[in-house]
Amino acid sequence: MILELVDRMLKGDNRALAKLITMVESRSRDLPRVMERIYPHTGRAYKIGITGPPGAGKSTIVDKLTKLLREREKTVGIVAVDPSSPFSGGALLGDRIRMTQHAVDPGVFIRSLGSRGSHGGLSRATREVAKLYDAFGMDFVIVETVGVGQTELDIMSLADTTVVVFVPESGDTIQTMKAGLTEIADVFLVNKSDREGADNILRELKLMVEMNQDKSDGWRIPILSSVALRDRGMEELLDTVLKHREHRKGLTRTPEEAARALRRELADLIVQEFKERMLQSLDGGLFDAYEKDLIEGKTNPYRVVMDILDDPKLFHSLASSGD
Amino acid sequence: MILELVDRMLKGDNRALAKLITMVESRSRDLPRVMERIYPHTGRAYKIGITGPPGAGKSTIVDKLTKLLREREKTVGIVAVDPSSPFSGGALLGDRIRMTQHAVDPGVFIRSLGSRGSHGGLSRATREVAKLYDAFGMDFVIVETVGVGQTELDIMSLADTTVVVFVPESGDTIQTMKAGLTEIADVFLVNKSDREGADNILRELKLMVEMNQDKSDGWRIPILSSVALRDRGMEELLDTVLKHREHRKGLTRTPEEAARALRRELADLIVQEFKERMLQSLDGGLFDAYEKDLIEGKTNPYRVVMDILDDPKLFHSLASSGD
Numbered sequence: 001m002i003l004e005l006v007d008r009m010l011k012g013d014n015r016a017l018a019k020l021i022t023m024v025e026s027r028s029r030d031l032p033r034v035m036e037r038i039y040p041h042t043g044r045a046y047k048i049g050i051t052g053p054p055g056a057g058k059s060t061i062v063d064k065l066t067k068l069l070r071e072r073e074k075t076v077g078i079v080a081v082d083p084s085s086p087f088s089g090g091a092l093l094g095d096r097i098r099m100t101q102h103a104v105d106p107g108v109f110i111r112s113l114g115s116r117g118s119h120g121g122l123s124r125a126t127r128e129v130a131k132l133y134d135a136f137g138m139d140f141v142i143v144e145t146v147g148v149g150q151t152e153l154d155i156m157s158l159a160d161t162t163v164v165v166f167v168p169e170s171g172d173t174i175q176t177m178k179a180g181l182t183e184i185a186d187v188f189l190v191n192k193s194d195r196e197g198a199d200n201i202l203r204e205l206k207l208m209v210e211m212n213q214d215k216s217d218g219w220r221i222p223i224l225s226s227v228a229l230r231d232r233g234m235e236e237l238l239d240t241v242l243k244h245r246e247h248r249k250g251l252t253r254t255p256e257e258a259a260r261a262l263r264r265e266l267a268d269l270i271v272q273e274f275k276e277r278m279l280q281s282l283d284g285g286l287f288d289a290y291e292k293d294l295i296e297g298k299t300n301p302y303r304v305v306m307d308i309l310d311d312p313k314l315f316h317s318l319a320s321s322g323d
Numbered sequence: 324m325i326l327e328l329v330d331r332m333l334k335g336d337n338r339a340l341a342k343l344i345t346m347v348e349s350r351s352r353d354l355p356r357v358m359e360r361i362y363p364h365t366g367r368a369y370k371i372g373i374t375g376p377p378g379a380g381k382s383t384i385v386d387k388l389t390k391l392l393r394e395r396e397k398t399v400g401i402v403a404v405d406p407s408s409p410f411s412g413g414a415l416l417g418d419r420i421r422m423t424q425h426a427v428d429p430g431v432f433i434r435s436l437g438s439r440g441s442h443g444g445l446s447r448a449t450r451e452v453a454k455l456y457d458a459f460g461m462d463f464v465i466v467e468t469v470g471v472g473q474t475e476l477d478i479m480s481l482a483d484t485t486v487v488v489f490v491p492e493s494g495d496t497i498q499t500m501k502a503g504l505t506e507i508a509d510v511f512l513v514n515k516s517d518r519e520g521a522d523n524i525l526r527e528l529k530l531m532v533e534m535n536q537d538k539s540d541g542w543r544i545p546i547l548s549s550v551a552l553r554d555r556g557m558e559e560l561l562d563t564v565l566k567h568r569e570h571r572k573g574l575t576r577t578p579e580e581a582a583r584a585l586r587r588e589l590a591d592l593i594v595q596e597f598k599e600r601m602l603q604s605l606d607g608g609l610f611d612a613y614e615k616d617l618i619e620g621k622t623n624p625y626r627v628v629m630d631i632l633d634d635p636k637l638f639h640s641l642a643s644s645g646d
Contacts, residue, residue: 036625169494255618262617262624263610269628270641271598277632278597279590287586294585295578301585302359305592309600312639318593319632 002030006037009136014106017136021111024128027121032273035128038135045077045134047141048241049159051152051184056165057191060228061237062144066108068238069140075107077133081126081145081155109133123154124272130158156184161244163187163237166205168197174204182212185221186244189237193225219247278318286318325353329360332459337429340459344434347451350444355596358451361458368400368457370464371564372482374475374507379488380514383551384560385467389431391561392463398430400456404449404468404478432456446477447595453481476507484567486510486560489528491520497527505535508544509567512560516548542570601641609641 008016023031048065050058059080066076113125126143133141143159145152156162164185166174174181188205190198205223214220222240226233253261293299308314331339346354371388373381382403389399436448449466456464466482468475479485487508489497497504511528513521528546537543545563549556576584616622631637 032625032629036623036629039623039625040620171492258618259614262614263605266610266613266617266624266627267602267605269624270601270631271594273628273632274597274601275594278593282586282590287589290589291582291585294589295581297363300359300362301589301592302355302362304589305596306355306359308593309596309642312635315642316635316638319638 002033003037006034009132010038010041012137014109017109017132020132021129024125024132025113027125027276031128035131038131041135042131043134045130045138045141046245047130047134047143047158047160049143049145049156049162050165051145051156051162052165052189052191053167053170054146056167056170057228058144058146058165061163061165061189061191061226061234062142064228064231064234065142065238065241068234070105070107074139075137076109077130077136077138077141078108078110079126079129079133079141079143080110080112081122081143109136109138121272126155127158153184160248161186161241163189163241165189165191166201167192168195168201170201171197171204174201174208182208182215182221186215186219187237187240188221188223189233190223190225191228191233193233194227198225217248217251219244274319281318325356326360329357332455333361333364335460337432340432340455343455344452347448347455348436350448350599354451358454361454364458365454366457368453368461368464369568370453370457370466370481370483372466372468372479372485373488374468374479374485375488375512375514376490376493377469379490379493380551381467381469381488384486384488384512384514384549384557385465387551387554387557388465388561388564391557393428393430397462398460399432400453400459400461400464401431401433402449402452402456402464402466403433403435404445404466432459432461444595446481447591449478450481479507483571484509484564486512486564488512488514489524490515491518491524493524494520494527497524497531505531505538505544509538509542510560510563511544511546512556513546513548514551514556516556517550521548540571540574542567597642604641 005016005019009020020034023034028034050062050065052058062078062080066078069076111129113122113129130141130143143155145155162184164181164187166188168190188209190201190205192198193202202223202225209221209223224233224237224240226237228234290299290304294301294304308318328339328342332343343357346357351357373385373388375381385401385403389401392399434452436445436452453464453466466478468478485507487504487510489511491513511532513524513528515521516525525546525548532544532546547556547560547563549560551557613622613627617624617627631641
């Protein structure tokens with residue numbers, strides 16, 4: 001039944017896609033099977049990341065980029081992520097409303113991911129939704145995140161081109177990030193550049209790019225300015241993203257680099273899948289066996305971990321999917 | 324031999340403590356045994372977290388707090404963490420130099436942790452060093468981190484009292500964090516409060532505290548100001564931290580809360596330990612078995628993960644410590 005749903009999605013069924021994304025959000029047990037099935041159909045979509053502090057106008061930028069891409073007859077899948085508050089699970093209602101003009105366009109698909117679950121969980125879910133869009137046949141996937149912290153770094157590592165957006169008031173954010181920024185960013189964009197202080201921040205970014213070397217792949221981060229709300233600078237932004245795509249195409253990956261990337265992907269998947277299963281096992285009774293001794297101090301968490309990991313049977317029970 | 328080292332540390336041997344911290348940094352295989360051994364000796368030190376953007380004067384504050392605690396004949400273990408750049412592995416040389424006045428004081432122990440390894444790794448190492456200080460008999464452990472992102476949230480969750488430091492220019496940081504800040508902070512401190520804009524930021528913080536409810540344990544976040552370099556506001560800061568300690572003492576944890584905390588600790592430890600062992604196994608040959616098929620597209624990472632997790636023997640080989 002699940003694989004039937006996948007097949008319908010692969011044939012272009014919008015509602016099947018929506019259902020599969022809901023499975024990602026609810027961490028369905030069938031997800032690994034879904035991902036395994038769609039994997040051969042992925043790898044074609046170009047993934048653009050848009051990140052920056054709240055109020056920088058990211059949603060407007062995503063909106064305008066989408067419009068431009070649609071004019072060029074490209075399809076677009078959008079994932080909006082809100083991890084800036086790891087606690088409140090904030091929804092992006094405002095963004096949703098602003099984007100409704102695309103809601104009736106079958107060439108655009110929009111989903112917001114809340115911040116439920118752990119840091120790693122959100123990054124994983126974003127990756128999975130991007131892969132679903134990709135398998136569905138979207139030409140572009142745009143991932144929008146709020147903030148420029150560790151969570152965003154993790155999420156943005158999935159993007160082929162990452163645009164970091166600032167506003168003239170963002171000096172403090174730049175100070176807080178420093179080295180991290182030039183690692184994550186492929187393009188710097190100062191939005192709302194008609195406001196006071198734009199020159200300062202443009203200068204600050206320029207200095208930062210000059211002080212750092214070019215990125216390891218030889219790309220020098222362009223610094224753009226825009227007023228997205230008035231459509232200023234949006235064509236230039238898209239052209240710059242596409243230029244970066246051309247730059248990336250020109251790079252050849254050595255077999256060692258390809259193997260390293262695969263190894264990393266595999267390791268991440270194993271840890272994440274193990275973690276989900278293990279938490280279910282702990283909640284499903286395994287913890288009870290240790291609880292009393294732990295609370296009475298007869299054993300301690302470190303000893304329990306060693307007991308579990310060194311006992312093949314016990315350990316595997318942690319990773320059984322519970323069927 | 325390892326346990327001998329632990330015993331020497333527990334008896335107050337400074338050099339044994341230093342060696343054990345180095346084991347934490349180098350992710351020694353013997354760490355679980357070390358942590359298991361010291362666990363019964365932990366739980367007495369009071370842990371203070373100091374975090375905030377770069378340039379907020381956190382090191383000076385740690386320095387002054389340490390001095391005040393020493394005057395009250397308390398011993399202090401300091402861990403300085405620098406994850407603001409997840410890539411550069413920045414060392415805190417400047418901080419180290421500033422703190423050298425304490426270096427000859429046997430009642431103070433200082434270590435910096437770089438940002439090698441993953442996000443989770445740094446948080447784990449910080450926890451372990453704090454536990455080592457605790458077992459060693461330090462009355463207070465001070466953890467200093469740079470930045471207020473997800474990594475810092477993770478690290479700071481170990482602190483009994485977390486002080487979030489700002490400077491008058493930090494408006495943008497506050498905007499970026501919002502809800503997260505009142506969750507992480509037990510005390511807000513505006514340092515360098517003799518500079519322009521201090522009133523603004525004090526007002527902004529006050530508004531934020533008023534708009535949020537008191538914390539779930541009934542504590543209302545105090546907002547302090549200071550000029551640490553001139554010793555202004557430091558006594559008040561320490562008194563506020565101690566007041567928060569008293570507040571916490573007055574709280575009684577239900578058995579359910581205690582069990583939940585233990586379960587969480589156990590789950591985190593299992594995942595982290597599994598991850599370290601698994602990465603070693605992958606590098607140690609397991610990956611080679613899949614590499615060719617993966618690169619040729621005959622299988623894919625999701626299928627490999629299912630194969631491994633569903634095969635008890637294969638799975639356990641991932642977690643064997645490699646001896």
